[in-house]
Amino acid sequence: EVQLVESGGGLVQPGGSLRLSCAASGFSFSNYWMNWVRQAPGKGLVWVSHIDSDGTNTNYADSVKGRFTISRDNAKNTLYLQMNSLRVEDTAVYYCARDGSGPFDLWGQGTLVTVSS
């Protein structure tokens, strides 16, 4: 089955760190660009970061630039998001999404990150 499964979310204090993972299966992960998208509780979708198929090129939203790092391990079919210096406003469900035939043709189920003291 073609799918993306996120993990690694949880409760963290402001200023803390967390690493999210997105396990891909059912398709040739190394051939696809990948993204992270987040959604704060009751709010809309916000694109966070993008990485190309071999990890050479990355892009970030201004709100996370310098604090978050996207990476991938094509041997493990896994996408990562390292989140440092977390803020209360980073609280959200984080989705990984594939760029296939156009953007975001496949989404995971999301993982909740809560930043609170």
Place this chain on the structure above:
Amino acid sequence: DVVMTQSPLSLPVALGQPASISCRSSQSLLHSDGTTYLSWFQQRPGQSPRRLFYNVSKRDSGVPDRFSGSGSGTDFTLKISRVEAEDVGVYYCFQITHWPRTFGQGTKVEIK
């Protein structure tokens, strides 16, 4: 950044009636390669988003033909010809012509 503005933000519709959502971008979404990279997503309550259209009007597999996407430049529309109960949710337009990638605020479709 390209600002994507959707209207209306809330859309109550009677079953079987048509619905239309507008999406306007602050810059043209026509890329230098000739493609307009505008997509539409549906998010049903409690679910992950699902793409409906990409490149303005290319329908994704499994999307009913009562949905249609149209537009060009800075002005785009998602239409539902006859709303069904399963269409309840929030609809987002999204562009990747320019970095950073940006979503519209979302339009909540509900049954009247």
